[in-house]
């Protein structure tokens with residue numbers, strides 16, 4: 341493992357190799373490089389005027405990760421009482437917390453309001469009614485459906501409403517004693533299509549005008565998450581995406597508008613490197629199988645949704661094509677196919693790059709395999 345993969349920061353790579361060499365910790369575990377997180381936080385939002393960044397906690401809710409992010413002064417986007425309690429335990433002020441899940445549980449809503457959280461999304465009449473009851477007078481924003489083409493993890497079907505319905509819901513929210521302050525959307529996670537933001541912003545602009553015609557004065561546009569990271573394919577960088585977004589916003593929206601951004605993957609994804617063990621090999625038919633001790637159920641859930649990770653092994657053997665599977669007895673537990681890798685030995689380490697987002701947060705103890713530890717380096 342002495343060669344730095346070309347898109348991993350050399351410093352990160354050295355820290356990882358050092359940690360593996362010096363530590364008694366048994367894999368599998370997830371290493372998170374604080375410097376990478378710090379760099380991401382410094383970059384995200386920098387090229388969008390008047391923006392505030394709220395980290396989507398579900399991407400990686402490890403308490404040490406949250407503590408570190410809190411020390412950097414970032415805001416947080418949450419959806420549950422569990423996420424709220426963690427932030428409270430760290431002393432995060434309610435002004436730095438928003439909640440963009442358009443369908444919230446009663447328990448969460450009650451707790452969030454009593455803690456002083458004051459920004460809530462909605463996209464249905466029943467949610468307006470719920471908010472009117474639990475969050476009277478609070479700031480609310482409507483979630484618009486926008487195209488998710490080109491996103492590897494589309495989210496569009498579950499949430500959001502079209503323009504006319506959004507416009508009606510805003511009036512309904514106002515009539516029910518809520519304070520409509522703006523609009524949100526999500527272009528889909530791991531979005532590598534910059535035009536998705538353009539289309540979404542155009543649509544938000546239309547809604548902005550409809551609302552204004554109805555006497556609703558907005559002040560905020562929440563452009564959601566979706567910034568992509570480098571897995572196996574090159575992606576557009578955050579700076580380029582934000583400069584494009586900023587140009588469109590500047591042209592179309594009032595100059596005093598406040599922009600909220602809710603990145604999850606882009607904040608923590610690249611900072612994470614999984615360290616796992618090769619636990620078995622087999623050839624079945626014409627396929628070479630490699631079994632490792634992290635799989636779909638204890639960290640690699642997104643692989644079944646199409647995320648392809650980069651793997652590194654220390655071997656200098658000839659590359660072969662592998663099907664890589666996790667440790668459980670479930671046949672769903674296959675994390676990748678047709679992966680070119682030099683043949684490792686059973687007992688060797690295997691590293692999985694860019695695995696800091698949506699890995700441990702999805703992990704379960706299915707089949708008795710424990711959830712890998714997260715370690716900040």
Ligand SMILES: *Cc1c(COP(=O)(O)O)cnc(C)c1O
Nearest residue numbers: 396440529565566602603604605
């Ligand atoms: C998950 C989520 C995000 C974060 O999305 P990424 O693609 O990880 O940046 C942001 N906002 C909302 C409402 C979400 O549900």
